[in-house]
Amino acid sequence: MPTIKPSQAAQEYDVAIIGSGAGGGQMAYTLTLAGLKCVMLESGRDYDPGTETPMFQRKDQAPLMGAPTPDKHLGFHDSTIDGGWEVPNEPYTQSNDKEEEQFWWWRSRMMGGRTNHWGRISLRNGPYDFKPRSRDGLGLDWPLDYETVEPYYTNVERLIGVYGSIEGLENTPDSPPGVLLPPPRGRAAELLAQKHAKKVGVPIVPIHRAVLTKPLDAETIPAKLHPNNKWAQKIVADSMRARAACFWATPCGRGCNIRANYQSTTVHLPPALATGNLDIIPDAHAREVTIDRNGKATGALFIDKTTGREERVKAKAVVVAASSGETVRILLNSKSKRFPQGLANRSGLIGKYIMDTVGVDLRGHIPALENLPAHNEDGAGGSHFYAPWWLYREQQAGKLDFARGYHVELGATRRMPGGSLPVSASLVRGAYGSQLKKEARRYYGASLSLACRGEMIPNENSYAELDPNVKDKWGIPVIRWHWRWSDHEFNMATHALKTFTSIIEAMGGTVTSNRNKTGREVIRPGGKTKHEVGGAMMGNAPSNSVCNKWNQTWDVKNLFVNDGSSFVSNADKNPTLTIMALAWRTGDYIIEQAKKGNL
Amino acid sequence: MSIKNVQAPDSAKLGSRLSRREVLKWFAAATAAMQLDPIENLSLAATPVTSDKGYGTDPDLTGHYEPGDFWPLTFNAAQRQIVTALADLILPADQLGPSASELQVPDFIDEWVSAPYPSQQADREKILSGIEWLEKESHTRFRKGFATLKETQMSALIDDICWPPDAKPAHKKAAGFFQSFRNIAAGAYYSTEPGWKAIGYVGNVSLLGFNGPPPEVLKKLGVEQTVKSGPVFKNEIFE
Ligand SMILES: Cc1cc2nc3c(=O)[nH]c(=O)nc-3n(C[C@H](O)[C@H](O)[C@H](O)COP(=O)(O)OP(=O)(O)OC[C@H]3O[C@@H](n4cnc5c(N)ncnc54)[C@H](O)[C@@H]3O)c2cc1C
Numbered sequence A: 001m002p003t004i005k006p007s008q009a010a011q012e013y014d015v016a017i018i019g020s021g022a023g024g025g026q027m028a029y030t031l032t033l034a035g036l037k038c039v040m041l042e043s044g045r046d047y048d049p050g051t052e053t054p055m056f057q058r059k060d061q062a063p064l065m066g067a068p069t070p071d072k073h074l075g076f077h078d079s080t081i082d083g084g085w086e087v088p089n090e091p092y093t094q095s096n097d098k099e100e101e102q103f104w105w106w107r108s109r110m111m112g113g114r115t116n117h118w119g120r121i122s123l124r125n126g127p128y129d130f131k132p133r134s135r136d137g138l139g140l141d142w143p144l145d146y147e148t149v150e151p152y153y154t155n156v157e158r159l160i161g162v163y164g165s166i167e168g169l170e171n172t173p174d175s176p177p178g179v180l181l182p183p184p185r186g187r188a189a190e191l192l193a194q195k196h197a198k199k200v201g202v203p204i205v206p207i208h209r210a211v212l213t214k215p216l217d218a219e220t221i222p223a224k225l226h227p228n229n230k231w232a233q234k235i236v237a238d239s240m241r242a243r244a245a246c247f248w249a250t251p252c253g254r255g256c257n258i259r260a261n262y263q264s265t266t267v268h269l270p271p272a273l274a275t276g277n278l279d280i281i282p283d284a285h286a287r288e289v290t291i292d293r294n295g296k297a298t299g300a301l302f303i304d305k306t307t308g309r310e311e312r313v314k315a316k317a318v319v320v321a322a323s324s325g326e327t328v329r330i331l332l333n334s335k336s337k338r339f340p341q342g343l344a345n346r347s348g349l350i351g352k353y354i355m356d357t358v359g360v361d362l363r364g365h366i367p368a369l370e371n372l373p374a375h376n377e378d379g380a381g382g383s384h385f386y387a388p389w390w391l392y393r394e395q396q397a398g399k400l401d402f403a404r405g406y407h408v409e410l411g412a413t414r415r416m417p418g419g420s421l422p423v424s425a426s427l428v429r430g431a432y433g434s435q436l437k438k439e440a441r442r443y444y445g446a447s448l449s450l451a452c453r454g455e456m457i458p459n460e461n462s463y464a465e466l467d468p469n470v471k472d473k474w475g476i477p478v479i480r481w482h483w484r485w486s487d488h489e490f491n492m493a494t495h496a497l498k499t500f501t502s503i504i505e506a507m508g509g510t511v512t513s514n515r516n517k518t519g520r521e522v523i524r525p526g527g528k529t530k531h532e533v534g535g536a537m538m539g540n541a542p543s544n545s546v547c548n549k550w551n552q553t554w555d556v557k558n559l560f561v562n563d564g565s566s567f568v569s570n571a572d573k574n575p576t577l578t579i580m581a582l583a584w585r586t587g588d589y590i591i592e593q594a595k596k597g598n599l
Numbered sequence B: 001m002s003i004k005n006v007q008a009p010d011s012a013k014l015g016s017r018l019s020r021r022e023v024l025k026w027f028a029a030a031t032a033a034m035q036l037d038p039i040e041n042l043s044l045a046a047t048p049v050t051s052d053k054g055y056g057t058d059p060d061l062t063g064h065y066e067p068g069d070f071w072p073l074t075f076n077a078a079q080r081q082i083v084t085a086l087a088d089l090i091l092p093a094d095q096l097g098p099s100a101s102e103l104q105v106p107d108f109i110d111e112w113v114s115a116p117y118p119s120q121q122a123d124r125e126k127i128l129s130g131i132e133w134l135e136k137e138s139h140t141r142f143r144k145g146f147a148t149l150k151e152t153q154m155s156a157l158i159d160d161i162c163w164p165p166d167a168k169p170a171h172k173k174a175a176g177f178f179q180s181f182r183n184i185a186a187g188a189y190y191s192t193e194p195g196w197k198a199i200g201y202v203g204n205v206s207l208l209g210f211n212g213p214p215p216e217v218l219k220k221l222g223v224e225q226t227v228k229s230g231p232v233f234k235n236e237i238f239e
């Protein structure tokens, strides 16, 4: 990817963007195609999915058969660089020794951030999800509603390409006709689960994922995205034509060198660079947003990791999109006389109300799936089906002991084996010899895992602050985490475990993990579901929020936060599509302000 | 029988990329030497790995790697012989495919126990002491090294340790070893293309469309394909 060195940066840019992931990528796309000059600081190294993605590599070609290690937490072939639960040279700390009060922070340091390996699950928040407090009196409402964000969801889906179906389910928005790409067919276990889950009232339908099940229509989409801007249309059309459709092999978590799924590095950054309006500085670790005497943001101070030197870029506006925990860190570290508590932190709310997704998993053995004739289930490199939350009525009627919903992700494929015994030891027991080989064949693919992905309600005990003692390699104070789940989350997890057990049993199977456990016992620790949001939430007044409905901070008018940090709630819907939709919307707002000469 | 702490052959030299022929040559010579005192050569359990460097947080992901590429290997001839015999007992050549050793499984196990990461280090201790136990037990019961036993003899021994819940208290530790060993051996076996064939994995090839399960699978499960629309489903392999 064409990048520049700090010394090659222009005198001043219209906008400086910190972070190149989903939020930063979308921002760069929107602004540069409207003609604004942008500089992007990315803490990680440059990364080229075209040449660096292990597509067809087998596990026997990787060290330790690709098994996870402390160097590569999701296995050797996972695309994450310099990342995982720990990042070289950038520690973080916990306020508490108790494991259940600790937060696991997943980061990556590479061009495109976590979008290179994310699960590509792309769900819209529904109307209820923007107004949770109005519905149940808990948490907070967004200063936005679904109708306001809807056009941006549509834009993003058109641009990145998302497969899915139209189902007409409650608070599970359908996209306008023609926007989604066709969903892939169901796999054996997914179809079997779909059939039997109905008996216990759980609707299983095609999921939405950012994977091209057919090429994007480069003839018509660009004009819909950029009406009245032929130049932008051409650039976007060219970029769309450079993306191939999925070829139904290779796990998406490795990245995709044919650009068939969404990564910032294959979808957002190439057209942004093609405008000639974007300079990207990699290995640029932002330390502070700088301000002038009037309290306006003037750019960013960063460490050039290749030299260890401090450098600066200047810009008329600054967008921080470094992933929510890191955005909190940058703002809190941007201290000045005017902002002694950190930049844009007059409310004292920066770092507050950190949320993750409620995660709990259960696995079952399904005899009906044993000894199936060998067939190819690689599919679209991730799940094809899921169950959106289905008990809104019961919840409103007060029949459940938790307030918010969860969706169910299905893990069921005859996926590439290797790395460890590919079937459960509890099934093959002491088998060895030809018997083991026969039983491995019999049980391979005969299990189903069900994962709860649920909404956490923000609470006072889950927040991030600066550690007063610990600094990273460059002397920058690090984040210290505080964490606690509430009973809502524990009860939700218990409900999910019970539901999953009944699905497995309805399929004629038996539960093989987390049998008879409670949510409190087996809920994933905070952060472990890797959907960290919050910390700079939006609201309708400077007293109760950090930014307004444009993701613009109340205290500093030319400063914006465009990752998950502005989230007021964390619906069960995975966050990234919403991060992108809001970034596009903020981008449009910045463009308008620029036109009015307000930057 | 005394178990002495003998020095492993210099694993750094053994390390990267011995040619297959060299290994075999060296292996044959060592095997001949071993006839004298096989157990002598096994006590490596306490020896830490020789390298503490892993592959780092930013390795080239597209490479095609072999055991020994990132860190030196461990097994000496005696250990290798036992590992090979056990791996082939667990995953023999049969109508489902080749034997473990034909697929280089012992090399993968060696790579595993030689890795500097904590979980592999824990397995190292288990595997190396397990091999030693196996050899000793074989001598006690059959007055022969494990690798030279008849298959029925091997099985008699392994049957005592193959499933921890059924193992006698005296065999619990060895049973734990067997589980770890089988896990790594099967992990390696099924990582290979012949392993895929053996288990019925037929993916990792690019296709023009995704058909979902074939009709006989749908029939067997009593389900219908509920997603009807979609991409061109020609299912022609073009690679
Ligand atoms: C394994 C996994 C699976 C996931 N699956 C899904 C899914 O299926 N669906 C979904 O919606 N979400 C999923 N997520 C979450 C998703 O990855 C994030 O929501 C999304 O990437 C957030 O985008 P972002 O731009 O805020 O942050 P990121 O993508 O993390 O990008 C932030 C960038 O900022 C850079 N940066 C950080 N600090 C600095 C600094 N000080 N200076 C300069 N640059 C900096 C980082 O290096 C990084 O490149 C998953 C996450 C993980 C880890």
Ligand code: SF4
Residues within 6 Å of the ligand: A211, A212, A245, A246, A247, A248, A249, A250, A251, A252, A253, A255, A256, A257, A258, A259, A260, A261, A379, A380, A381, A382
């Ligand atoms: S499954 Fe499809 S989208 Fe995913 S990496 Fe493979 S080719 Fe790309």
